[in-house]
Amino acid sequence: MSFDDTPAELLAPELESETELAFEGALRPSSLAEFVGQVKVRGQLQLLLTAATMQGRTPDHILFAGPPGLGKTTLAMIVAHEGNRPLRMASGPAIQHAGDLAAVLSSLVPGEVLFIDEIHRMARSAEEMLYLAMEDFRIDIMVGKGAGATSVPLELAPFTLVGATTRAGLLPNPLRDRFGFTAHLEFYGDEELERVLSRAAALLGLDIDKAAIAEIAGRCRGTPRIANRLLRRVRDYALVYSTGTGTADVHAVRAALELYDVDALGLDRLDRAVMEIILSRFDGGPVGLNTLAVSVGEEAETIEAVVEPFLVRIGLLTRTPRGRVATAAAWQHFGMQPAAARSMQDDL
DSSP: OOGGGSOHHHHHHHHHHHHHHHHHHHHSOSSTTTOOSOHHHHHHHHHHHHHHHHHTSOOOOEEEESSTTSSHHHHHHHHHHHTTOOEEEEEGGGOOSHHHHHHHHHTOOTTOEEEEETGGGSOHHHHHHHHHHHHHSEEEEEESSGGGOEEEEEEOOOOEEEEEESOGGGSOHHHHTTOSEEEEOOOOOHHHHHHHHHHHHHHHTOEEOHHHHHHHHTTSTTOHHHHHHHHHHHHHHHHHHTTTOOEEOHHHHHHHHHHTTOOTTOOOHHHHHHHHIIIIISTTOOBOHHHHHHHHTSOHHHIIIIIHHHHHHTTSEEEETTEEEEOHHHHHHTTOOOHHHHHHHHHO
Protein backbone atom coordinates (compact mmCIF):
# COMPACT_ATOMS: atom_id res chain seq x y z
CA MET A 1 0.00 0.00 0.00
CA SER A 2 1.42 3.42 -0.92
CA PHE A 3 1.56 6.43 1.38
CA ASP A 4 -1.32 8.03 -0.56
CA ASP A 5 -3.50 4.98 0.08
CA THR A 6 -2.87 4.94 3.85
CA PRO A 7 -6.10 5.43 5.82
CA ALA A 8 -6.44 8.86 7.43
CA GLU A 9 -6.80 7.40 10.92
CA LEU A 10 -3.38 5.76 10.58
CA LEU A 11 -1.77 8.97 9.34
CA ALA A 12 -3.18 11.13 12.12
CA PRO A 13 -0.63 10.20 14.83
CA GLU A 14 2.25 10.71 12.40
CA LEU A 15 0.96 14.09 11.29
CA GLU A 16 0.37 15.12 14.88
CA SER A 17 3.92 14.13 15.80
CA GLU A 18 5.29 16.20 12.92
CA THR A 19 3.21 19.16 14.09
CA GLU A 20 4.58 18.89 17.62
CA LEU A 21 8.15 18.63 16.36
CA ALA A 22 7.61 21.67 14.15
CA PHE A 23 6.29 23.57 17.16
CA GLU A 24 9.31 22.59 19.27
CA GLY A 25 11.58 23.86 16.53
CA ALA A 26 9.62 27.09 16.16
CA LEU A 27 9.96 27.80 19.89
CA ARG A 28 13.73 28.03 19.56
CA PRO A 29 14.88 31.50 18.42
CA SER A 30 17.17 31.40 15.40
CA SER A 31 19.09 34.60 16.13
CA LEU A 32 20.41 36.59 19.07
CA ALA A 33 17.90 39.34 18.28
CA GLU A 34 15.02 36.91 18.86
CA PHE A 35 16.53 35.38 22.00
CA VAL A 36 14.83 36.64 25.16
CA GLY A 37 16.80 37.20 28.36
CA GLN A 38 20.50 36.71 29.20
CA VAL A 39 21.20 40.29 28.10
CA LYS A 40 24.85 40.35 29.16
CA VAL A 41 25.63 36.97 27.61
CA ARG A 42 23.93 37.98 24.35
CA GLY A 43 26.03 41.13 24.14
CA GLN A 44 29.25 39.24 24.79
CA LEU A 45 28.35 36.56 22.28
CA GLN A 46 27.37 39.09 19.62
CA LEU A 47 30.76 40.79 19.93
CA LEU A 48 32.63 37.48 19.70
CA LEU A 49 30.72 36.32 16.59
CA THR A 50 30.86 39.69 14.81
CA ALA A 51 34.62 39.99 15.36
CA ALA A 52 35.19 36.47 14.01
CA THR A 53 33.13 37.26 10.89
CA MET A 54 35.01 40.51 10.26
CA GLN A 55 38.35 38.70 10.53
CA GLY A 56 37.24 35.74 8.41
CA ARG A 57 38.07 33.12 11.06
CA THR A 58 36.23 30.57 13.13
CA PRO A 59 34.90 31.91 16.45
CA ASP A 60 36.67 30.96 19.67
CA HIS A 61 35.52 27.88 21.54
CA ILE A 62 32.52 28.64 23.77
CA LEU A 63 31.32 27.10 27.02
CA PHE A 64 27.75 27.64 28.26
CA ALA A 65 27.28 26.84 31.94
CA GLY A 66 24.11 26.97 34.00
CA PRO A 67 21.06 25.08 35.22
CA PRO A 68 18.95 23.04 32.78
CA GLY A 69 16.36 24.74 30.60
CA LEU A 70 17.90 28.21 30.29
CA GLY A 71 18.80 28.05 26.59
CA LYS A 72 22.28 26.52 26.27
CA THR A 73 21.33 24.31 23.32
CA THR A 74 19.42 27.16 21.67
CA LEU A 75 22.43 29.47 21.95
CA ALA A 76 24.66 26.79 20.39
CA MET A 77 22.28 26.62 17.42
CA ILE A 78 22.34 30.41 17.18
CA VAL A 79 26.16 30.43 17.08
CA ALA A 80 26.01 28.22 13.99
CA HIS A 81 23.11 30.11 12.41
CA GLU A 82 24.58 33.60 12.94
CA GLY A 83 27.79 32.59 11.21
CA ASN A 84 25.99 30.54 8.55
CA ARG A 85 27.99 27.50 9.59
CA PRO A 86 27.00 23.81 9.75
CA LEU A 87 26.21 22.37 13.17
CA ARG A 88 27.17 18.95 14.53
CA MET A 89 25.49 17.88 17.79
CA ALA A 90 26.84 15.31 20.23
CA SER A 91 26.37 14.35 23.86
CA GLY A 92 29.02 13.93 26.53
CA PRO A 93 27.63 10.65 27.94
CA ALA A 94 27.73 9.14 24.44
CA ILE A 95 31.48 9.86 24.08
CA GLN A 96 32.92 7.11 26.26
CA HIS A 97 36.12 6.40 24.32
CA ALA A 98 38.75 8.52 22.60
CA GLY A 99 37.86 6.72 19.37
CA ASP A 100 34.28 8.04 19.57
CA LEU A 101 35.55 11.60 19.70
CA ALA A 102 38.19 10.99 17.00
CA ALA A 103 35.47 9.78 14.61
CA VAL A 104 33.47 12.96 15.18
CA LEU A 105 36.42 15.36 14.93
CA SER A 106 37.90 13.79 11.81
CA SER A 107 34.62 14.18 9.92
CA LEU A 108 34.16 17.91 10.63
CA VAL A 109 34.23 20.31 7.69
CA PRO A 110 36.06 23.68 7.87
CA GLY A 111 34.24 26.18 10.06
CA GLU A 112 31.77 23.66 11.47
CA VAL A 113 30.32 24.16 14.95
CA LEU A 114 30.56 21.09 17.18
CA PHE A 115 28.11 21.18 20.09
CA ILE A 116 28.70 18.76 22.98
CA ASP A 117 25.93 18.76 25.56
CA GLU A 118 26.76 17.75 29.15
CA ILE A 119 30.42 17.97 28.22
CA HIS A 120 31.51 17.27 31.80
CA ARG A 121 30.30 13.66 31.38
CA MET A 122 32.76 12.75 28.62
CA ALA A 123 35.28 9.99 29.25
CA ARG A 124 38.63 11.20 30.58
CA SER A 125 40.52 9.78 27.58
CA ALA A 126 38.28 11.78 25.23
CA GLU A 127 38.83 14.94 27.28
CA GLU A 128 42.59 14.59 26.95
CA MET A 129 42.27 14.17 23.19
CA LEU A 130 40.14 17.30 23.07
CA TYR A 131 42.91 19.45 24.58
CA LEU A 132 45.12 19.17 21.50
CA ALA A 133 42.18 19.36 19.10
CA MET A 134 40.99 22.66 20.58
CA GLU A 135 44.42 24.30 20.60
CA ASP A 136 46.15 23.02 17.47
CA PHE A 137 43.31 21.45 15.44
CA ARG A 138 44.95 18.08 15.35
CA ILE A 139 44.79 14.80 17.23
CA ASP A 140 47.24 11.98 17.78
CA ILE A 141 45.97 8.50 16.95
CA MET A 142 47.72 5.46 18.34
CA VAL A 143 48.35 2.74 15.76
CA GLY A 144 49.30 -0.73 16.92
CA LYS A 145 49.68 -2.12 20.42
CA GLY A 146 52.42 -2.68 22.93
CA ALA A 147 56.03 -1.81 22.13
CA GLY A 148 55.25 -1.44 18.43
CA ALA A 149 52.55 1.20 18.92
CA THR A 150 53.16 4.52 17.17
CA SER A 151 51.41 7.88 17.33
CA VAL A 152 50.11 9.24 14.03
CA PRO A 153 49.13 12.94 13.94
CA LEU A 154 45.89 13.75 12.13
CA GLU A 155 45.20 17.33 11.04
CA LEU A 156 41.67 18.63 11.66
CA ALA A 157 39.67 21.28 9.88
CA PRO A 158 39.32 24.48 11.94
CA PHE A 159 36.13 24.24 14.01
CA THR A 160 34.36 25.90 16.92
CA LEU A 161 33.57 23.76 19.93
CA VAL A 162 30.50 24.79 21.90
CA GLY A 163 30.18 22.95 25.18
CA ALA A 164 27.22 22.98 27.56
CA THR A 165 27.32 21.90 31.18
CA THR A 166 25.07 22.01 34.21
CA ARG A 167 28.03 21.17 36.48
CA ALA A 168 30.88 23.50 35.52
CA GLY A 169 32.79 22.50 38.65
CA LEU A 170 33.20 18.96 37.30
CA LEU A 171 35.13 20.14 34.24
CA PRO A 172 38.91 19.67 34.58
CA ASN A 173 40.82 22.96 34.62
CA PRO A 174 42.87 22.17 31.47
CA LEU A 175 39.65 21.73 29.48
CA ARG A 176 37.86 24.74 30.97
CA ASP A 177 40.87 27.00 30.30
CA ARG A 178 40.87 26.16 26.59
CA PHE A 179 37.50 27.80 26.00
CA GLY A 180 37.92 31.33 24.70
CA PHE A 181 34.61 32.44 26.19
CA THR A 182 32.64 31.06 29.13
CA ALA A 183 29.05 32.22 29.58
CA HIS A 184 27.19 31.65 32.85
CA LEU A 185 23.44 31.62 32.24
CA GLU A 186 21.20 33.00 34.97
CA PHE A 187 17.61 32.26 35.91
CA TYR A 188 15.01 34.46 34.19
CA GLY A 189 12.97 37.21 35.81
CA ASP A 190 9.17 37.30 35.59
CA GLU A 191 9.16 40.03 32.93
CA GLU A 192 11.48 38.03 30.66
CA LEU A 193 9.42 34.90 31.17
CA GLU A 194 6.27 36.78 30.22
CA ARG A 195 7.91 37.72 26.93
CA VAL A 196 8.88 34.08 26.37
CA LEU A 197 5.34 32.95 27.12
CA SER A 198 3.72 35.60 24.91
CA ARG A 199 5.83 34.49 21.95
CA ALA A 200 5.06 30.81 22.57
CA ALA A 201 1.33 31.52 22.97
CA ALA A 202 1.30 33.28 19.61
CA LEU A 203 2.98 30.28 17.99
CA LEU A 204 0.42 27.98 19.62
CA GLY A 205 -2.46 30.16 18.52
CA LEU A 206 -3.56 30.36 22.16
CA ASP A 207 -5.77 33.28 23.19
CA ILE A 208 -4.45 34.17 26.64
CA ASP A 209 -4.54 37.45 28.58
CA LYS A 210 -1.69 39.23 30.37
CA ALA A 211 -2.87 38.23 33.84
CA ALA A 212 -2.84 34.56 32.86
CA ILE A 213 0.65 34.87 31.38
CA ALA A 214 1.87 36.56 34.57
CA GLU A 215 0.36 33.72 36.62
CA ILE A 216 2.32 31.12 34.63
CA ALA A 217 5.52 33.19 34.76
CA GLY A 218 5.37 33.23 38.55
CA ARG A 219 5.21 29.44 38.73
CA CYS A 220 7.87 28.27 36.28
CA ARG A 221 10.97 28.49 38.50
CA GLY A 222 12.71 31.12 36.38
CA THR A 223 13.17 28.59 33.57
CA PRO A 224 11.90 29.07 29.98
CA ARG A 225 11.72 25.32 29.34
CA ILE A 226 9.33 24.88 32.26
CA ALA A 227 7.38 27.97 31.15
CA ASN A 228 6.77 26.50 27.70
CA ARG A 229 5.82 23.14 29.18
CA LEU A 230 3.27 24.68 31.55
CA LEU A 231 1.87 26.82 28.75
CA ARG A 232 1.17 23.72 26.70
CA ARG A 233 -0.68 22.13 29.61
CA VAL A 234 -2.74 25.31 29.99
CA ARG A 235 -3.45 25.15 26.25
CA ASP A 236 -4.71 21.60 26.63
CA TYR A 237 -6.88 22.53 29.61
CA ALA A 238 -8.38 25.52 27.79
CA LEU A 239 -9.07 23.40 24.72
CA VAL A 240 -10.89 20.71 26.71
CA TYR A 241 -12.77 22.81 29.25
CA SER A 242 -13.47 26.03 27.29
CA THR A 243 -15.92 24.44 24.83
CA GLY A 244 -13.14 24.04 22.29
CA THR A 245 -12.42 27.79 22.00
CA GLY A 246 -8.91 27.43 23.41
CA THR A 247 -9.22 30.69 25.37
CA ALA A 248 -7.26 30.81 28.63
CA ASP A 249 -7.77 33.28 31.46
CA VAL A 250 -6.20 33.37 34.92
CA HIS A 251 -8.86 31.02 36.31
CA ALA A 252 -8.09 28.43 33.62
CA VAL A 253 -4.36 28.76 34.37
CA ARG A 254 -4.85 28.19 38.09
CA ALA A 255 -7.15 25.23 37.50
CA ALA A 256 -4.75 23.65 34.99
CA LEU A 257 -1.68 24.06 37.18
CA GLU A 258 -3.55 22.78 40.23
CA LEU A 259 -4.48 19.71 38.18
CA TYR A 260 -0.79 19.17 37.38
CA ASP A 261 0.35 19.73 41.01
CA VAL A 262 2.15 23.04 40.47
CA ASP A 263 1.50 25.44 43.32
CA ALA A 264 1.76 29.24 43.56
CA LEU A 265 5.54 29.13 44.16
CA GLY A 266 6.15 26.65 41.34
CA LEU A 267 6.65 23.67 43.66
CA ASP A 268 5.73 20.35 42.09
CA ARG A 269 4.90 16.99 43.67
CA LEU A 270 8.51 16.03 44.40
CA ASP A 271 9.39 19.45 45.84
CA ARG A 272 6.46 19.27 48.23
CA ALA A 273 7.23 15.67 49.16
CA VAL A 274 10.79 16.64 50.13
CA MET A 275 9.66 19.64 52.17
CA GLU A 276 6.82 17.79 53.90
CA ILE A 277 9.18 14.98 54.91
CA ILE A 278 11.63 17.49 56.41
CA LEU A 279 8.88 19.42 58.20
CA SER A 280 6.66 16.63 59.47
CA ARG A 281 8.94 13.65 59.99
CA PHE A 282 12.16 15.42 60.98
CA ASP A 283 10.67 18.58 62.52
CA GLY A 284 12.49 20.87 60.11
CA GLY A 285 15.84 19.09 60.08
CA PRO A 286 18.73 18.79 59.85
CA VAL A 287 18.32 15.78 57.55
CA GLY A 288 21.09 14.01 55.64
CA LEU A 289 20.80 13.78 51.85
CA ASN A 290 20.73 9.97 51.72
CA THR A 291 18.12 9.78 54.48
CA LEU A 292 15.98 12.32 52.64
CA ALA A 293 16.30 10.46 49.33
CA VAL A 294 15.25 7.15 50.87
CA SER A 295 12.30 8.83 52.61
CA VAL A 296 10.84 10.18 49.36
CA GLY A 297 11.84 7.19 47.22
CA GLU A 298 14.14 9.10 44.87
CA GLU A 299 17.82 8.98 43.99
CA ALA A 300 20.08 11.23 46.07
CA GLU A 301 21.48 12.75 42.87
CA THR A 302 17.96 13.76 41.78
CA ILE A 303 17.31 15.48 45.10
CA GLU A 304 20.66 17.28 45.03
CA ALA A 305 20.67 18.34 41.36
CA VAL A 306 16.97 18.91 40.60
CA VAL A 307 15.05 19.68 43.78
CA GLU A 308 17.45 21.37 46.21
CA PRO A 309 18.76 24.23 44.02
CA PHE A 310 15.25 25.64 43.54
CA LEU A 311 14.22 25.19 47.17
CA VAL A 312 17.41 26.92 48.34
CA ARG A 313 17.01 29.72 45.80
CA ILE A 314 13.47 30.61 46.93
CA GLY A 315 14.45 30.43 50.59
CA LEU A 316 12.58 27.33 51.76
CA LEU A 317 15.66 25.20 52.47
CA THR A 318 19.21 25.71 53.68
CA ARG A 319 22.22 23.40 53.55
CA THR A 320 24.28 22.99 56.69
CA PRO A 321 27.22 20.70 57.59
CA ARG A 322 24.76 18.50 59.50
CA GLY A 323 22.16 18.28 56.71
CA ARG A 324 19.18 20.05 55.14
CA VAL A 325 17.16 22.44 57.30
CA ALA A 326 13.77 24.03 56.56
CA THR A 327 13.51 27.80 56.95
CA ALA A 328 10.80 29.84 58.68
CA ALA A 329 9.38 30.63 55.23
CA ALA A 330 8.90 26.90 54.61
CA TRP A 331 6.90 26.45 57.81
CA GLN A 332 4.75 29.40 56.83
CA HIS A 333 4.20 28.28 53.22
CA PHE A 334 3.03 24.82 54.28
CA GLY A 335 0.94 26.17 57.15
CA MET A 336 2.80 24.17 59.78
CA GLN A 337 4.60 24.91 63.05
CA PRO A 338 7.75 23.41 64.62
CA ALA A 339 7.18 20.97 67.47
CA ALA A 340 8.57 23.47 69.98
CA ALA A 341 6.05 26.11 68.92
CA ARG A 342 3.19 23.60 69.05
CA SER A 343 4.25 22.47 72.52
CA MET A 344 4.36 26.06 73.75
CA GLN A 345 0.86 26.68 72.45
CA ASP A 346 -0.39 23.54 74.16
CA ASP A 347 1.12 24.69 77.48
CA LEU A 348 -0.66 28.01 77.15
